[in-house]
Amino acid sequence: MNGVVLSGLPGAGRAAGAVSGLAPGAAPGQAQSRQEPAGAGQSFAAFLEEALARVEAQQLEAQAAAVRLAAGQAPDLAAVMLTSEKATLSLQFAIAVRNKVLEAYQEIMRMPL
Helix, strand or coil: CCCCHHHHHCCCCCCCHHHCCCCCCCCCCCCCCCCCCCCCCCCCHHHHHHHHHHHHHHHHHHHHHHHHHHCCCEEEEEEEEHHHHHHHHHHHHHHHHHHHHHHHHHHHCCCCC
């Protein structure tokens, strides 16, 4: 029972061109109107809190589905397995993000002043 869905995170599928402000295939000198993403005013801490809440919700949903399956109330084994795998992938993604953040922090702390 695990869970952070990649597609559930804002900007998860964003292309590198969107990050740099250039449209794919656009020349570096071309101007492009930039629109702020929907959650641009949101703090990083609030974003993390929401993402972890979604992970927890998926974990709880997978656990409830497993309990319904064990009680014989789940109509479809495939749906229960899908819910469980989504939760697993979400948690694995959250752990990978945490590990990258810790690596970045440790690298910054090793920098000489």
